[in-house]
Amino acid sequence: MLETLRTAIRSLLSNKIRSALTMLGIIIGVAAVITMVAIGAGASRNIQQFISGVGSNILIIMPGAASVGGVRQQAGSGATLTTEDASALEREAYALKGVAPEIYSRTQLVYGNMNWSTLVTGSTSAIFDIREWKIADGRFYIDDEARGGAKIVVLGATVAKNLFGTEDPIGKIVRIRNVPMEVVGVLAAKGQTPWGQDQDDTAFVPFATAQRSLFRRGIANSVQRITVAAVNGDSVPEAEREINAILRQRRRLNEGEASDFDVRNMAEMLDAAAQSTKVMSLLLGAVASVSLLVGGIGIMNIMLVSVTERTREIGIRMAIGARTSDIRTQFLMEALLLSIAGGIIGIVLGMSASRLITGFLGWPTVVSTGSIVLAFGFSVFVGIFFGFYPAWKASLLNPIEALRYE
Amino acid sequence: MSLIDVRDIVKIYHTGDVELRALDGVSFSVGQGEFVSIMGHSGSGKSTMMNILGCLDVPDEGEYELDGERTGRLSKDALAKIRNAKIGFVFQGFNLLPRATALENVELPLIYAGVPGKKRKERGKTALERVGLADRMGHRPSQMSGGQQQRVAIARALVGETPLILADEPTGNLDTKTSAEIMDLFVALNREGKTIILVTHEPDIAEYSARTIRFQDGRILADERRENHA
Ligand SMILES: Nc1ncnc2c1ncn2[C@@H]1O[C@H](COP(=O)(O)OP(=O)(O)O)[C@@H](O)[C@H]1O
Ligand SMILES: [Mg+2]
Numbered sequence: 001m002l003e004t005l006r007t008a009i010r011s012l013l014s015n016k017i018r019s020a021l022t023m024l025g026i027i028i029g030v031a032a033v034i035t036m037v038a039i040g041a042g043a044s045r046n047i048q049q050f051i052s053g054v055g056s057n058i059l060i061i062m063p064g065a066a067s068v069g070g071v072r073q074q075a076g077s078g079a080t081l082t083t084e085d086a087s088a089l090e091r092e093a094y095a096l097k098g099v100a101p102e103i104y105s106r107t108q109l110v111y112g113n114m115n116w117s118t119l120v121t122g123s124t125s126a127i128f129d130i131r132e133w134k135i136a137d138g139r140f141y142i143d144d145e146a147r148g149g150a151k152i153v154v155l156g157a158t159v160a161k162n163l164f165g166t167e168d169p170i171g172k173i174v175r176i177r178n179v180p181m182e183v184v185g186v187l188a189a190k191g192q193t194p195w196g197q198d199q200d201d202t203a204f205v206p207f208a209t210a211q212r213s214l215f216r217r218g219i220a221n222s223v224q225r226i227t228v229a230a231v232n233g234d235s236v237p238e239a240e241r242e243i244n245a246i247l248r249q250r251r252r253l254n255e256g257e258a259s260d261f262d263v264r265n266m267a268e269m270l271d272a273a274a275q276s277t278k279v280m281s282l283l284l285g286a287v288a289s290v291s292l293l294v295g296g297i298g299i300m301n302i303m304l305v306s307v308t309e310r311t312r313e314i315g316i317r318m319a320i321g322a323r324t325s326d327i328r329t330q331f332l333m334e335a336l337l338l339s340i341a342g343g344i345i346g347i348v349l350g351m352s353a354s355r356l357i358t359g360f361l362g363w364p365t366v367v368s369t370g371s372i373v374l375a376f377g378f379s380v381f382v383g384i385f386f387g388f389y390p391a392w393k394a395s396l397l398n399p400i401e402a403l404r405y406e
Numbered sequence: 407m408s409l410i411d412v413r414d415i416v417k418i419y420h421t422g423d424v425e426l427r428a429l430d431g432v433s434f435s436v437g438q439g440e441f442v443s444i445m446g447h448s449g450s451g452k453s454t455m456m457n458i459l460g461c462l463d464v465p466d467e468g469e470y471e472l473d474g475e476r477t478g479r480l481s482k483d484a485l486a487k488i489r490n491a492k493i494g495f496v497f498q499g500f501n502l503l504p505r506a507t508a509l510e511n512v513e514l515p516l517i518y519a520g521v522p523g524k525k526r527k528e529r530g531k532t533a534l535e536r537v538g539l540a541d542r543m544g545h546r547p548s549q550m551s552g553g554q555q556q557r558v559a560i561a562r563a564l565v566g567e568t569p570l571i572l573a574d575e576p577t578g579n580l581d582t583k584t585s586a587e588i589m590d591l592f593v594a595l596n597r598e599g600k601t602i603i604l605v606t607h608e609p610d611i612a613e614y615s616a617r618t619i620r621f622q623d624g625r626i627l628a629d630e631r632r633e634n635h636a
Contacts, residue, residue: 003517014505316501319462320562321490321518323483399462403501 004326008333022302023342025295026382030346030375031353032288037371038354040281042364046194047274057230058130058266059239061085061247081261083207083221085247089228092246095239097231100127101223103210109153109203110175111163118159120176120203122210123227128154130229138170138185141206149208153181156202157189179213181205194273236265285371289378295342296382303335303390314394315402328395335387336380343379347372409569409601410436410459415468417454417624428454429465430624436603438569441596443612444605446621452605455621456574459603460493461485473569490518494563496573500555502547508534508558509543515566533561537591553584560591564600571595573604577611589614 012019063081086101093099104121121127124146133140137160141152153174160169160183169183190199205214211221230239243263253259307314314327354365417429428451436442444452457463458470461477464485470477473492477485494515495501502511512530521529534543537557547555556576563571573592577585593614596602604615612618613632620627 003523010505312501313503316503317514317518318486319460319489319495319501320515321486321566323486323518325483326518400457403462403497 004329004333005337007330008337012334012337018302019338022299022338023345025298026292026339026342026379027295027346027349029288029292029295029382030343030379031350032291033285033375033378034347034350034367034371035353035357035365036284036288037281037374038350038365038367039357039363040277040284041366041368041371042358043194044274044277044281045366046364047270047277050194050270056233056267056270057236057239059228059230059236059243060264060266061226061228061243062262062264063225064260064262080222081224081226083223085250086223086226088246088250089226089243093228093239093242095230095235095242096228098126098130098229100124100130100227101207101225102127102227103207103215103224105215107176107214109159109163111172114163116159116162118156118201118203120153120205120210120214122205122207122214124207127204127227130227133190134188136186136188137168138183140185141204146206147208148206149212150206151179151181151209151213152184152206154185154187154204155183156187157200158198159201159203160186176203176205177214181209233267236267240265292375292378292382295379296339296386299335299338299383300386300390302338303331303387304393306334307331307390307394310394311397311402311405314397315399315405318397318399319403324395327397328391331391331394332384332387335391336383339379339383339387343376346379347376350375407438408435409438409440409473410434410603411469411471412459413469413471415455415458415465415470417451417458417463418466427624429458432468432624432626434619434626434629436601439596439599439601440617441593441602441615442604443615443618444603444621445607445609445612445618446627448607450621451624452621453574454624456572456603456605460495460572461488486518490515490566492568492570494566494568494571496556496559496563496571496576498575498578500547500552500559500579502555502558502562504547507544507546508539508550508561511547511558512561512565515562519566529565530561533565534558536564537561551584552580553587556580556584556588557591560588560595564595569601571600571602573602575605575607577606577608585611 061081081101083101086099089096090099100123102121102123104119106117107120108115108117109120125140125143127133128140136157138154140154141150145152153176155163155169163169163174164172169186172183173180174183175181187200187202192198228239228243230236240263244259247261248259251260317327351367354367357363358365412435413433415429415432416427419426419428432451432455444455446452454463458465459472461472462485464478472488475488477488480488489495503514506514509527509530512533513526516526516529531540531543534540537560539554539557539561542550542554542558547558550558559576563573571592576592577588580588589611592602592604602615604611606612615632617629617631619629
């Protein structure tokens with residue numbers, strides 16, 4: 001066995017360029033599989049982390065009917081959500097641990113000669129808990145302030161950085177729509193969403209402040225949406241049922257009548273996104289596998305040429321006592337060595353490529369042991385599978401004819 | 407007791423509709439330690455006979471017994487084992503592995519005999535020394551003369567310590583002087599007890615052997631012994 005290995009190595013080394021070119025197919029195939037799977041796994045881990053970051057128990061209630069068949073139904077004239085809806089949910093729903101009515105708008109913030117346009121949300125202090133925000137500097141505002149309409153603001157990390165640079169923002173006054181507001185807190189950074197949106201480009205003000213001083217809305221107590229958190233991930237369906245029941249009852253909707261609001265389940269939306277990433281990474285892996293297959297066919301091709309070229313050698317070996325299995329093992333060993341060496345180089349290359357992609361393109365990649373084992377196993381399989389036919393062909397040669405071969 | 411026993415061997419080749427009896431009822435015996443040359447015109451069946459004697463081919467009819475073993479019903483692998491254990495081959499075209507050194511070429515039969523590496527190297531060196539190539543062990547065939555290459559081939563036939571050496575026109579590619587040297591080597595090996603069967607169509611070469619079998623059209627024409635053999 002050791003001798004076969006040595007013979008195989010010698011024979012491969014005696015034709016280095018050819019061996020290298022044959023391996024190239026496997027190298028590219030394995031590297032492609034590793035890299036593609038790493039990109040897919042990176043995207044999917046990103047989404048998974050985001051889901052756990054935003055909280056998998058969040059539900060968002062929007063005014064207007066649910067979309068039917070992809071087309072959003074026109075909201076009725078009176079279709080709206082109100083602060084009373086929010087209060088009712090807070091009072092009556094058992095499966096909810098937080099309810100936050102929200103009004104928001106893209107608005108410019110001005111500090112000195114600096115200005116920055118961001119999404120300003122007016123909400124109760126519950127929003128911080130629901131969205132799992134942490135404070136980096138200063139404090140959140142509290143419920144009394146939210147109700148009282150205090151002119152204070154909590155900034156997202158990006159906004160703070162762009163308005164204040166290295167200056168300490170706490171206690172400073174920024175102007176929002178010409179209303180002077182005191183910065184009481186800066187949120188801890190959350191980073192980007194998987195689809196590249198900066199979550200820290202945001203600012204929060206007390207709900208009443210937004211309602212009375214910033215965004216003068218047509219209907220006094222209407223809200224743009226209500227964000228709620230179920231007690232835990234498992235109670236999300238129960239929470240959804242309760243919300244529907246409470247809001248429909250408040251609207252005195254009969255059975256069969258369409259709701260004029262829409263309850264969206266954050267976890268489901270993100271799961272769908274994660275699912276599609278998974279499908280994508282599977283697809284990438286499959287495409288890469290095809291190149292591995294092509295590499296295998298390359299091995300078979302070269303091995304067949306090699307068998308023909310070495311017909312006389314095979315004849316000599318048979319004459320001096322090689323059995324058919326000795327010849328078969330020899331050629332199989334060569335194919336296997338090519339694919340194993342190619343596989344190892346491919347793994348190293350794939351890991352480096354993944355790292356480069358993360359470094360230069362900023363895409364997250366995860367090289368899993370699973371994908372390494374898979375790619376390596378597959379390349380060994382390819383070596384055996386595509387090496388077998390040439391090896392088998394070599395072993396069937398007639399020694400007399402092989403010896404006569406020129 | 408005879409090492410080789412051949413009885414009524416028939417070998418038929420079919421080319422299209424034509425049936426060619428390359429061997430047509432051949433019988434003879436070769437005793438342990440004999441030196442036999444086989445002569446005959448081109449196409450008379452010499453190589454066909456050697457292939458059968460070498461267990462590279464099987465006859466269509468008749469019996470071939472080598473060292474007391476009937477070879478007629480044996481499998482391919484069993485024949486490979488017999489070749490390895492009982493027969494050393496020397497060919498007209500040397501048939502060395504071009505990319506292997508002299509020593510590696512000589513070691514080859516021992517690999518298939520399962521001899522461990524160290525022992526193999528030792529025996530390979532001894533065999534190369536025996537044919538006078540102690541200083542050429544690391545050379546490749548392309549770096550050696552025809553005579554040297556044939557010596558390597560003879561060393562390869564010796565290394566397995568097989569009782570029988572089969573040589574099909576071993577001097578066919580060599581000049582007269584080198585041929586004489588190679589033949590002297592065969593004679594010396596025969597004196598040491600090897601049984602040698604050698605095909606040639608040169609009478610000078612046949613002179614080295616004690617017995618000559620002449621073939622014609624697949625049959626034995628004559629089987630002569632030299633009484634006053636040196
Ligand atoms: N594989 C083969 N197929 C068909 N005919 C063959 C084959 N091998 C040998 N022959 C024929 O058998 C006869 C004997 O051949 P061979 O034993 O090689 O003769 P020699 O070695 O005495 O010159 C020749 O006529 C040759 O053409
Ligand atoms: Mg011949």
